[in-house]
Amino acid sequence: MRKVIMWDMVSVDGFFEAPDHDIGWFVFEDELAAYIGETQLQTGTLLFGRVTYELMAAYWPSAEGDIATFMNGVEKFVFSRTLQSADWNNTTLVSGDAVAEVERLKRLDGGTIFIFGSANFAATLTARGLVDEYRLGINPVLLGKGTPLFQGIPKRTKLRLTHVRPLKSGVTIVHYQPTDA
Template identity: 35%
Template sequence: MGRIVISENVSLDGVVQDPTGDEGFERGGWFARIGDKDRGGWAEAEFDEALRADALLLGRRSYEWFAARWPSRSGAWADRLNSMPKYVVSSTLEDPDWNNSSVLKGEVPGAVSRLKQELAGEIVVYGSRQLARTLMEHDLADELRLMVHPVVLGAGETVFGGTSEEMSVRLLDNRTVGDGLAYLTYEFVRDA
């Protein structure tokens, strides 16, 4: 059975919205504020995560963002992302053109539950805040990895975004990446 891993870049106050500044959010572009050592450490951690993943699971907008950038890149990280299976949750995307991409049809909880049954290993969710919330709300997420950036934005969409119920998590790991990023790994605790 597969494990859903939500992997997010977040500000210190939990904002995940528009890290690259492409969405037009007035406080977007906060990812670019990290220095070279942090960027190198971040890239190393993300590449390691991609190597451990068996598949990517993305919402449509995140899929389109990645699909517009990664196919033209080269190197081991690009080779890994471009070759691995990718699943897109979308009601509008019909024919994804990024290599090894498939659209999951139907209601998200059922489609993702079936995917978890079909695959073994880690199914990593990058970005995709609406999808991440849906997965957490329906108790489909198994692990949460947060790369915390040392910036407080004071406004913006968070990964949790007003969940309907309390969620319990257990810290599995924490470490410093570069000079100023915190990498936190949690598992979701399910009622016994």
């Protein structure tokens, strides 16, 4: 069965975006780009909620470089009840039962399934026990307010630390797995 991995950049105080969807505080540098390049090799599918999809689809089609090539070429699913179409290359729009679709995708052959951003969508999958691993890039900043990464989680979920990678920039990459998964 394929694994679902949630990858997000987050502030020390737990926000994945500042007010107005501001992500300009992310520390992005060569070491982080190398990590992303390493982890892309195992990715077969990306999952997005509507808001993150719209932000990504507005940026990546005109971007250049290895990450852009990956983002534009990989299979993508956007989960939304309000979008009418999803025009970014290799994107499928899912307006029905998100949990059932992710369960179906996990059973298919292919690489790892990643969720980027999409806090509300990820919370739904977390509540149903469908996220197999959480990978966070903890940025050395306190935002004070914004959108919390983990909201709407219905119950306590114990996690086991499986990997730590501090970067020279001050970003620390951590991997956690649910202990009951």
